[in-house]
Amino acid sequence: MTDTQIDPRGPRFGAALTAVLLVVVLLLGTGTAAVVLLAVVAVSFALGVARGVQGTWQAAVFRALVRPRLAAPTELEDARPPRFAQLVGFVVTGVGLVLALFGVSAAVPVSAAIALVAAFLNAAFGLCLGCEMYLLGLRLRSRSA
Numbered sequence: 001m002t003d004t005q006i007d008p009r010g011p012r013f014g015a016a017l018t019a020v021l022l023v024v025v026l027l028l029g030t031g032t033a034a035v036v037l038l039a040v041v042a043v044s045f046a047l048g049v050a051r052g053v054q055g056t057w058q059a060a061v062f063r064a065l066v067r068p069r070l071a072a073p074t075e076l077e078d079a080r081p082p083r084f085a086q087l088v089g090f091v092v093t094g095v096g097l098v099l100a101l102f103g104v105s106a107a108v109p110v111s112a113a114i115a116l117v118a119a120f121l122n123a124a125f126g127l128c129l130g131c132e133m134y135l136l137g138l139r140l141r142s143r144s145a
Contacts (some may be wrong), residue, residue, distance in 0.1 A: 006077060006082065
C-alpha cells in the first residue's frame with residue numbers, strides 16, 4: 001500500500017470514532033467540555049489534512065487493533081478524496097470553534113451536528129460527503145478546461 005492508495009475500511013472506521021466523539025460533543029451541549037472535545041475533533045481533522053487520512057490517530061487505532069483481524073482489502077482507494085474530506089471536516093469544526101471563541105456558544109453543537117451527519121453517513125453507509133465534493137470539483141474543473 002502506498003501513500004496514494006489506502007484501505008477504504010480505515011476511513012470508515014475513523015469516521016465511526018469521530019461520530020462517537022461528535023455525539024459526546026452534542027450531549028455535552030455548549031459548555032467548556034464540549035468546546036474542548038470539539039477542538040480535539042478539529043485537531044484530528046487537521047492531522048488528516050496535514051498527513052493524509054492514514055496519518056490520523058483513528059488510522060493508527062485501525063492499523064493496530066482492527067486491520068490485523070481483517071482479510072486483505074479486495075481493492076484500494078485514492079487517498080486524495082478522503083484527505084479533502086478531512087479538510088471539509090476541519091473547516092466545519094474550526095468555524096464552530098472560532099464562533100464559540102467569539103461567544104456564539106450555539107455554534108459548537110451546530111458544527112458538531114453537521115460534522116456528525118457526514119461522519120455517520122461515511123461510517124454507516126460508506127458515503128463520504130467530502131469525497132463526493134472532491135470528485136464533483138474534479139468533474140467541474142475538467143469541464144471548464
